[in-house]
Amino acid sequence: MKNLLSDKESGKPIKVKVGNIIVGGDEKIIISGPCAVESYEDLLSIAKELKKLGVHMLRGGAYKPRTSPYSFQGLEDEGLKIMNEVGKIVDMPLVSEIMDTRDVEKALNYIDVIQIGSRNMYNYSLLKEVGKTNAPILLKRGMSATLEEWIYAAEYIMAEGNLNVILCERGIRTFETYTRNTLDLNSVAVIKQKFRLPVLVDPSHGTGLSELVSPMALTAICAGADGLEIESHICPEKAISDARQTISIKELSKIIEDVNKFTTYF
Amino acid sequence: MKNLLSDKESGKPIKVKVGNIIVGGDEKIIISGPCAVESYEDLLSIAKELKKLGVHMLRGGAYKPRTSPYSFQGLEDEGLKIMNEVGKIVDMPLVSEIMDTRDVEKALNYIDVIQIGSRNMYNYSLLKEVGKTNAPILLKRGMSATLEEWIYAAEYIMAEGNLNVILCERGIRTFETYTRNTLDLNSVAVIKQKFRLPVLVDPSHGTGLSELVSPMALTAICAGADGLEIESHICPEKAISDARQTISIKELSKIIEDVNKFTTYF
Amino acid sequence: MKNLLSDKESGKPIKVKVGNIIVGGDEKIIISGPCAVESYEDLLSIAKELKKLGVHMLRGGAYKPRTSPYSFQGLEDEGLKIMNEVGKIVDMPLVSEIMDTRDVEKALNYIDVIQIGSRNMYNYSLLKEVGKTNAPILLKRGMSATLEEWIYAAEYIMAEGNLNVILCERGIRTFETYTRNTLDLNSVAVIKQKFRLPVLVDPSHGTGLSELVSPMALTAICAGADGLEIESHICPEKAISDARQTISIKELSKIIEDVNKFTTYF
């Protein structure tokens, strides 16, 4: 791994600004919201709760990459518009996954941070396309990507001129079946030691089990993560997708408290 | 895995026609050519040799998905044009990987079969886009895709109306480091038993070592594969990419002989 | 991997003699029998059928390594004695797994080939102990052992003076859940190219699904395997353990026919 823009030796640590929020600075950044945008009313009610808790950014899936073509594929453009309206009301930056090169420009009319999902980490056309914008990009690790490949995916974006890359570890695929994925916190520690980019952790996908989200969220912060991306819902059990790993507003509130306590002392 | 278009119970075996060639019929189909299209002259000289051997289709990479953005990314559009010219001369159908939804329509002016590479198996936007054409699609398995996910990726294409899907097993990612990937021939046997789609095997990526291509090519046929996709080059050691797993024309000739001998007796 | 006794450069191919049978010679060797020895009567009836088919050696589990301590652990010593009695009647060499260093010497009073199971491939004390005998050792690959570690496990036996090692590929642990394991036939091709030791394949554990045993058995032979170890039972569905991957005598008969046909032409 040489000649990288993301290497610590290639420059000082990168702090990604999203409005007034700085990812990679002293504050631990919390991104939360439902797996999928389901309706304006639902998203607004979640968003208001999240805003009260001090969540920094609102996430929601408009385009949903589902294993089966017969599963709900998201509200698509309509989902982005709903997010945009809700975002204005609660005054929170918006994060949503984009999967098609043709949607990048349009999406930036509605949202602030483009998420590249795990399934598209190797989609180099998409990486180059978002590299041509100057929007903050949240780059999730591919489900079986090596650390080297993940960093190179970031470089695909950076090499086009966009240094606003935020990495996000979300668990890797192993033989273990008890948890949905194996959260690889070694990778977070490596990134903080060797690379310039901020890194978040997604304990929702990283465990796949709502009861593990809270312990692994704090654990991720302890490993050095600059923040967390967590799936939450007013009624987790009613979530259209990823219900098994979605937590309630109350559980999220406790996580934020713990993270704040941790950062006070360490 | 229910209600699938690809399930054996959902219809009779699918034979994909590429010109006069039938993938999924009695004849074992050989697709070969260089990893990357390097120049008109080189491709033409390889293609002439392959044609003599009875290779059915010519493959060549125009858009190359490389781990590093700093590696050679392929000749892109120019590569497709070179393929097209060479294809006319040798009268062979052409197979090349397309990675961007915006390139699908254009590409079909030059090539016959669109390859979806391992890194884009989960690129559902691309799958839907090629599903809207009626071109034959060669769908490689994702490097850590489960059989179920792979079949669903095929369904993404089929659900849009294009049933011309050819699966291609190319090895999966495991802890083993001696070989580049672990060729999963169990999956080939399962597909032949349970699904309607033809399936090829790529022993070049499936092993990563040229000396293993020959034994694993025949082994794949024995597992039930409908054909093979193999990287070959006039001078394997001079190949710009994947040199370590590329075989010579002479080695390919021997493989074709073995495959023919096998199919005569079994 | 240097200075190995098992390296092709270190000597000529090793043929392991078990009575009159030669493993690693021209003939493909078939080892079959039930997962577990269940009773004298059952084993005898299976053994007679296997003998008729030309199966070379009889396998049966006396000591059973089960995931749960609460599962049937095998008939242990009694199982070895039953095997011995049955073996005399049908005149077949006997293969059984031994797990404890203290059982090695005793076991050789009853059986001919000591099997080291997948779970004990790293049990170096046991490897050294069987290395001190001159009995044939059937060394299964650990479920997540690299090729290098497996070969070194063989060297643990050989370094003690016992060169009678037969390797056996039985599938490795990957993320795929459709099959019990992923049969790694790349490893068989590598062993035949680089190492002196004979190698068998166990398609029963390698797939975990009885309907895949037959196609993968022939495929393994095609990859270069010197023989097969297959779980069979008079009534597969009544087998105490591994019923889902056990085949009937009739299915086994068909496999042997196919293998003989294959070896006639190749």
Add this chain to the structure above:
Amino acid sequence: MKNLLSDKESGKPIKVKVGNIIVGGDEKIIISGPCAVESYEDLLSIAKELKKLGVHMLRGGAYKPRTSPYSFQGLEDEGLKIMNEVGKIVDMPLVSEIMDTRDVEKALNYIDVIQIGSRNMYNYSLLKEVGKTNAPILLKRGMSATLEEWIYAAEYIMAEGNLNVILCERGIRTFETYTRNTLDLNSVAVIKQKFRLPVLVDPSHGTGLSELVSPMALTAICAGADGLEIESHICPEKAISDARQTISIKELSKIIEDVNKFTTYF
């Protein structure tokens, strides 16, 4: 996973006593020492330093399970005796790996805690043998063991009557090659939620890189680990084995400070 002795529902949390030390209580337990016992002098000088730092138990390898039979196999019995002498001087309980059923009884004359290494987690004969003692057993997770298999391995010991089992997560084998293993802290969180047994973490094997030991040690505590097992050496670069993952006394001192700080506030 039913009817388990280790299930939370089957009884109250198990605290394992080693002399005056309680594993699974309020205090985080630190076990440290060299990978291999190299000499009396070296071990004594390390042990004195560790004692000063407040390390609770001294570890050292007497029987070393090495991938190659040609690598240093440990001082064996002599190593146990050295440990015993050093342990008396510094007044620390001793932890060492035993690999052969025949060594269990003898070993308990010299050491306090029997470690079952990763390679022997499936060695059910050994598990049953140590289950017949009442010594504390440190049971490391197999390198590709599922959580379920690991818990069942503990049950193998417990079912024989010995409930003094301490689990130890040490990283699992994945496709990632940057780190030696992937430390699975999800598993620690699950164990603390669902099972009665105390669990330690070994960040030395879990990362394979000395610079990651410190961040992952604290992270493991945050995930709920009851303590740590860490390889340390007076001169890490001179360690006979595992030098790349061994830390200095100074680094260990800092880790202990961090752990104490963490436990003060959380």
